[in-house]
Amino acid sequence: MTGTPAAAAAGDGEGALRSSPCSPSYDLTGKVMLLGDSGVGKTCFLIQFKDGAFLSGTFIATVGIDFRNKVVTVDGARVKLQIWDTAGQERFRSVTHAYYRDAQALLLLYDITNKSSFDNIRAWLTEIHEYAQRDVVIVLLGNKADVSSERVIRSEDGETLAREYGVPFMETSAKTGMNVELAFLAIAKELKHRAGRQANEPSFQIRDYVESQKKRPSCCSFV
Numbered sequence: 001m002t003g004t005p006a007a008a009a010a011g012d013g014e015g016a017l018r019s020s021p022c023s024p025s026y027d028l029t030g031k032v033m034l035l036g037d038s039g040v041g042k043t044c045f046l047i048q049f050k051d052g053a054f055l056s057g058t059f060i061a062t063v064g065i066d067f068r069n070k071v072v073t074v075d076g077a078r079v080k081l082q083i084w085d086t087a088g089q090e091r092f093r094s095v096t097h098a099y100y101r102d103a104q105a106l107l108l109l110y111d112i113t114n115k116s117s118f119d120n121i122r123a124w125l126t127e128i129h130e131y132a133q134r135d136v137v138i139v140l141l142g143n144k145a146d147v148s149s150e151r152v153i154r155s156e157d158g159e160t161l162a163r164e165y166g167v168p169f170m171e172t173s174a175k176t177g178m179n180v181e182l183a184f185l186a187i188a189k190e191l192k193h194r195a196g197r198q199a200n201e202p203s204f205q206i207r208d209y210v211e212s213q214k215k216r217p218s219c220c221s222f223v
């Protein structure tokens with residue numbers, strides 16, 4: 001996906017807020033950012049969620065940042081997710097840092113067929129801790145789980161890293177759609193819970209929710 005900060009700020013992305021302030025078609029909003037190395041599948045992940053389609057073919061790296069809106073219903077509440085797709089390339093890092101501050105949630109992707117994208121997750125988490133809000137929701141995603149023949153990162157390695165940082169983890173495929181919706185629904189549920197929690201309501205545990213709902217690749221016998 002292509003886009004520029006200026007274009008995004010001007011509402012050039014589909015994300016311009018169109019609901020009338022008198023009758024909003026949603027109950028709350030949340031800003032979500034997709035982060036991770038170039039080529040891990042952030043744009044495809046967003047398109048799969050938004051349109052149910054997979055962009056195959058020539059890889060066109062994102063320029064800068066752009067966003068899309070999607071309203072999801074969780075626990076009777078309509079949550080408008082404003083989803084920001086960032087460029088993974090190093091040269092755009094200073095642009096994307098400026099957008100971290102008011103994000104409520106971050107989807108941090110690596111590619112299970114690309115070791116350096118996994119190794120760089122620690123550096124991404126360092127940046128997140130430097131630029132994002134302290135209580136930002138983070139979900140770690142091992143994408144391209146459909147390409148089992150080229151897998152170089154075991155699912156257990158993703159799980160171990162996620163446990164170390166105390167974040168939920170799942171493997172996903174922007175191609176087949178595996179766990180794509182779940183990643184956003186988990187975030188929407190967490191944001192809804194934070195926004196309207198009653199004193200005697202049991203707390204929502206995003207990690208438990210993800211563990212109970214996530215699908216595992218049918219062929220994941222890589223050792």
Ligand SMILES: Nc1nc2c(ncn2[C@@H]2O[C@H](COP(=O)(O)OP(=O)(O)OP(=O)(O)O)[C@@H](O)[C@H]2O)c(=O)[nH]1
Nearest residue numbers: 038039040041042043044061062088144173174175
């Ligand atoms: N098999 C497979 N290919 C994928 C998947 N997700 C993305 N791809 C492919 O990986 C390449 C990169 O995908 P993008 O979504 O453009 O990657 P990106 O993370 O947005 O990259 P930047 O914009 O540079 O940050 C494309 O050729 C996609 O078709 C997936 O889940 N499975």
